[in-house]
Amino acid sequence: EPEVTQTPSHQVTQMGQEVILRCVPISNHLYFYWYRQILGQKVEFLVSFYNNEISEKSEIFDDQFSVERPDGSNFTLKIRSTKLEDSAMYFCASSRTGNTEAFFGQGTRLTVV
Amino acid sequence: GEDVEQSLFLSVREGDSSVINCTYTDSSSTYLYWYKQEPGAGLQLLTYIFSNMDMKQDQRLTVLLNKKDKHLSLRIADTQTGDSAIYFCAETAGIYNQGGKLIFGQGTELSVKP
Numbered sequence: 001e002p003e004v005t006q007t008p009s010h011q012v013t014q015m016g017q018e019v020i021l022r023c024v025p026i027s028n029h030l031y032f033y034w035y036r037q038i039l040g041q042k043v044e045f046l047v048s049f050y051n052n053e054i055s056e057k058s059e060i061f062d063d064q065f066s067v068e069r070p071d072g073s074n075f076t077l078k079i080r081s082t083k084l085e086d087s088a089m090y091f092c093a094s095s096r097t098g099n100t101e102a103f104f105g106q107g108t109r110l111t112v113v
Numbered sequence: 114g115e116d117v118e119q120s121l122f123l124s125v126r127e128g129d130s131s132v133i134n135c136t137y138t139d140s141s142s143t144y145l146y147w148y149k150q151e152p153g154a155g156l157q158l159l160t161y162i163f164s165n166m167d168m169k170q171d172q173r174l175t176v177l178l179n180k181k182d183k184h185l186s187l188r189i190a191d192t193q194t195g196d197s198a199i200y201f202c203a204e205t206a207g208i209y210n211q212g213g214k215l216i217f218g219q220g221t222e223l224s225v226k227p
Contacts, residue, residue, distance in 0.1 A: 042218065048214055093156075101144070101158055101161055104148070104157075104158070
């Protein structure tokens with residue numbers, strides 16, 4: 001069964017460093033998303049991406065964040081100058097259309113020290 | 114704004130039915146979802162319901178939707194210890210009311226005792 005895959009599963013980084021979280025969405029899906037879940041809190045929407053551009057982003061998704069689809073298979077989230085409060089589980093998701101169910105990856109646990 | 118609320122904990126005995134409840138605010142949501150998260154794992158899509166439906170059954174899972182009260186429930190029949198997990202309710206939201214952006218509840222931790 002096709003699945004969304006994320007790498008790495010766990011990333012530890014020093015405050016102020018840049019990180020890139022990687023995702024391979026399901027191959028025939030056209031819509032891609034990033035969510036995050038701070039420990040003990042709700043899963044929060046960060047950004048949606050379609051047709052090589054951001055279609056919607058939340059207030060959390062400020063200039064510190066960027067997304068890219070560098071090739072036909074990968075979808076990345078870059079966090080510049082990480083802060084302690086960026087520590088969270090980051091989930092990538094994809095959906096076939098904008099109106100069908102989203103499938104989530106296993107997540108990348110980001111720890112900023 | 115859009116919001117989804119769930120109770121935080123539910124404890125049941127193995128073999129009993131579990132009912133997890135959720136309320137939401139966005140009456141224009143087209144889809145409502147239930148996701149399952151096991152410890153240290155990702156979000157697994159369990160089931161979903163279209164907003165024009167009242168009920169959907171899928172094996173041991175029954176989803177009930179009351180649009181008037183904006184209330185969604187997930188019933189798990191014959192609950193097993195393997196059902197222990199956090200269950201998230203989510204509604205669709207977004208500028209085009211597309212399925213992309215999901216608003217999640219805080220999750221209900223289901224504990225199944227043998």
